[in-house]
Amino acid sequence: MSEGQIPGSDVLGLQLGVGVQGASLYSPQEKHTTKKSQWLRPVDDTLPEGVLDLRIVANSVLCDTVIRCNSEEKGLQESDNGDDLITSDIDEDMDDQADTSIVVNPVIPVVPKHVHFFKKVEVDNDPMFSVNCDTPVSLQDYIPSDLLRDLNDTLEESAGSPRSGQDAFFWDPTVANRLDSKYIQTASDLRNYRDGTEIIAYASGKTDSVLNISVLVRQNTLHLNRHNNVTSIELHSPIKSIKIPGTSEAIGRRSNLVGVITENSFQIFRIENIHSRSCDVIVTNSEPLYFVEVDDIQVVDFAFNPWDLQQFAIIDAKGNWNIGTIPKNFNNNKRKLQLIDNFHGTIYDPAELSSWKRIEWFSQFQKILIFDRSKMIEVDFVNNWQVEVVQAKTWSDIRDYRRIDDNNGILLTSREIIIIGASEANDVVRKISWKHDLDPDDTTLKITTQKVKKSNILLLVAFVYSMRHKYIYIHVFSSTRTNLFQSLGYSTVIKIPGGSPTGIEAITTLDKIDDKTPADEDADENIGFTVAFLIKMRNSSKIYYCALSNTQSDEFNEQENFTVTDHSEWMLPFNNTNNREKESICALISQIKMKERERISQIRDLTEHENSHDEDRYLQDLGYRLSMATNQLLESWQRTKDESISSEALSYSKLNNLVENSNSFTSIPEFSSLLDQFFQYYQDQDVTFIDFEKLLHLFLHEDVPGLDIFYNKLLQCWVLVSPQAELLTKEIVKDIVWSLARLENPSLFEPIQKKISQSLSQPYQDVISSWDMDELNEEDELDDFNFDSQFSATSFNGRPQFTISSQSQIPTIKSSQSNGLTRRKKILKTQSQRAAPLSQSTQNLSVLPDLMTPAFTLMQPPSSQISFMNDSQTRNSQRAKKKKKRIRGFG
């Protein structure tokens, strides 16, 4: 039955709203004592009450788009034709590290001549090219505003923050969801009949120009994978929309593509492989389809054919649409996305001002639906016809559309939520609508849906959200097998707790693979369900995982109380700090939070057992175990001495690796004295430990005589931040100690060092020895360094020579540096960003030689300055190239 049994208008279907009765059908039962309803109504009254008594049962931060997760792998397989526009972000990270360990930054922050300061900047805001008013991309050279501020305080607020007042009142409808999450199946998954992997794709970075893809893992709640392994790809242009295609059930597989629209191009990424263990995601990419090549008009939406993984459709801001094909393989030279000449058209309407457009496949292979704010047009691009199905010129506007499955979709207008479906002739038919009573002027309304499968019924939960407020309007449609949709008759409104009071930018529901459906047979009586989604608030960098449930169990409650969902209250003491500081504080706080969550059970145990715990004996035991393990280790080193020399392996070890169960104590002073004794004892036996006090100095920028004082100082700061500060601080101190403390036997290094330096040719040996001589005076060292760089730039003009002659020498240089240079470098790196680069550079100002190598152009000072700022915006490939040159110069 296509129409279902409920009588209703031919064209309009059923129109419902709060308190509105729709047409019903009287269906008498023979025995009127039976409880079964006598009416078949558009409002489903077979469902028990309280289906929509949804509560938030889980709410946690999934990831923060500001914090870089530690990721070591290189995600993007660089294809051979040298497309250096797209490189993995991580690669650059590595480059940076390599750079900074070799090049000291002896440059003055001189503002180049052609940079002018303006009191007021009016960026030419031509919508065709740059519409995103949140993050204007200026046409001038980009210099971070805070650099200028540091340079000259009087210039404050001059070139910085060119945000016009405009962005507070308007938003850019071309920015769609920059967050998507779905199951995907890679080729190997298909071959091995695996269900697929759930991945998340989101934009991050200052201008949202970094695409991140990561594997999600479900354990109680949802997490990024164990290693926080995120593949980041810098696209060099603000991302407007990210979509992972859903496929038709008929073709029996999932897609492995991720489509991305940036401000100037459309590009498709294919996930080639996912390592099951390390969760590494290997991605290949198509050649970006630049808008300049197509029509010069910004593409605002795209869709993938659910029946054909190689077909996509795009639509631009003026309503020109086009069908295209994706090449099968991105590895060879044919990586270009092809637009099919025959299949294009336009829905341009001069009366339509908004650049919001949408395109989506409908019920058949060749049928697409195209939307603008006032029209819905069904197009059959093979048979060459189009029909304007909806004309919303008068009392409502179209706000959003979502595909539900192969037959149905859900349309959100400014007044109603409408389910549209395919009729018998596979044409668009309006089925049932619910008047939602939300503000019809709200242009930011969006909808997302989730299917909840029960044994005999399918619930379709629709979330309507807006960028104006943080309420989610939820309505449920139920559907039986006969494709008959009924409404639940009422809706509910849920407020997202915490967060800034702005609004919701995106909600992505998580699809489930139901493999354990038959478990709940009593579904008739008890329609308990949980819907989970990812949510990103506007003006917030965090993506939250949120779950709603109508079951009455209280298992989550405790947890909920313990985790603070947002740290607005944490931020209170820091209100008067500037942006940059705020950012680092935020990052710090979220790190602490992460730790807090991890350690929550442990901390609780400790608080419970604090008094009863027999601490003295435990510490005694710990000391004993530690020294035993150390003795064993030393012996083993001694035994394998010769081997290690020949293989040039360095012998050192973390204390943490020596003992297990090393954390169950609470008294820091006791622990500190234990460590002191331990260090003392083994130092007498010619074992070197890492210099703890120096390290602690790096943390606090002041002299710290002991661990317990360090602990107290930390506590002083953090007691403001959290009620559990004491425990947290203890845990963090322990963490620091165990992760930093390591021991080595210097006597074992000497032979290795000797051997390596002997293997060097004469000039290098000179370099090394001259290096070791003067480590007392920093200025001398710098002079030396400059001499070195000059010398190297003139005498060796190419890396290959160096690498061929002695590849194994690189570690030697590093290890010899470790005496003096790295320490300085570490200070540089660990100093938080606010430790002004200015002071650093003024120090160097006097020592800069007059002779400069030609590599240092005028533009370089600011750019190399930036390298300390960890700024995604400026890290482009050009700079990376320059850096590489410098490496060469030094070698």
Place this chain on the structure above:
Amino acid sequence: MFEVPITLTNKKFAQRRKLKYQYINHTSRRFEKIVKKSTTALSLPTPENSAAENNEEDDGERNGEGGAYRRLILQQRKRRRERHWKSVVGEIYSSTETESDSQEDAEEDEECNTEGKEEDIDEERKFWKKYEKPEESFEVWRTVSSQNKSPINKQKMTYHTFKKIEKNSLRKMEVPLLHCTKESKLHFQSLSKGLEPLQPSTSEVRNYRTKHIITLTNLLHLNVSRHNWSLAYKIFATLIRIPGVQIKSIWGIGVEILNNSPNLSTSLDFLQWMCQIYSSKLRFVQSTNYRSIVPPFQTGSRTHTSKFATTYLWSSLITCQKSMELPDINDKRYDMENDLLQDLIDRISEWVLTPPFMEDAEVWFIYASCHLLKADILSRQFANDNKTSDLIGLDRDIKINQVIKHIHYVKVFLQTCSDKGGFTVPNRLIESQLKGFESRLYGEAQDLREREMDDDYNSIDDNSVNNSFRDVYETNAEFLDTQLMDLSPENNQLGEIPYSDEDSSE
């Protein structure tokens, strides 16, 4: 956050609207010019081109319609002027004018007052005139039929062409923008660049009362969604007493609240009151802008049954049925409820004589459903009583007659319903139910028929919805008693003349 039951208008909004529609009209005019030029000058005649021309012709027709409207407005203006002079002279103008016309004029006058200048009307009207204003739904919905299909419009809007159009229209806008506030200017510029407003218009409201209304509306919706009925009732009561609040736009919530609160007045009373006060029999005028009142869900007209009226009918029908389902049916109570249903039937029989309901298929379907319910109840009573063998002889025959009569009405009204069109009814299902009722009357093979009916439930195929009722009626007639044969011709007449129900209470 929620829809506010008042019309937010002030000078600022009016100015913004004016600018917007002015710009849109310029752009559309420019677009038509350029497109026409390019189609005639640049391309050879191909099927696609000719199709595009057809489209243009459509546009032309639309413009023609627009012209018709303009003429209409001119006429009205002329008439108004005449009337004005007559009243000045002292002559009472003729009372031959229909109520609707004067009403219409009044509405328009109102509009003029709110708009202030006539130029304002022009720009906005010019835009609105181009489009059909639907009454039933918020948007115009079309089915995908062959006459609606047109070939794909393949004429791309290139960047160059667009810029040409935009430049020209923006130049034309320069003058009006000179006299605007900075804010309106910014608003317009952002809109023309394809951006959309983020701030709600409610946030700009400075008026104390309006603020109050906005807050109350939000609270009302939140409390309804949380099923906090007593509080919601209070809020609703407060809200509707504030002058300016349009109860027409929040009646649904009122019904829901009254349904769920243990008050004396029921939602049915409220709905009845709505029907009495707000049932409009006016003609729906396409040329007015209806900024304050949105027809679907809010009003009715001569051609459109208001949603609260149908809701009233459906809920009273369902209430009737529910009250009859109560287990302790003693005869007295049963009769009373039966009277309730009878009242409803009487009321509908009056309603279907008047304009909006007369043509509304849904109302006819409700009418049929009433009889269906009644037939069910009567026949069920018959089936129950059959066991105790109370009904014998004449009494029994009369009752059988009644049931058959109602069954007949169901068929007639369903036929009317399908004649009116636009309303899909699962005919086969209802037929099988009717058969079931008949079989009850005669007891024999009852079980068998029941099973059959259940099968029908599960295997009804809507493809054959369109089979005629008359045929079914004929076939059924063979089953029936001779008494029915007597009844049938008379009832066929009844189907044509409006049906009155005086004899069914016997």
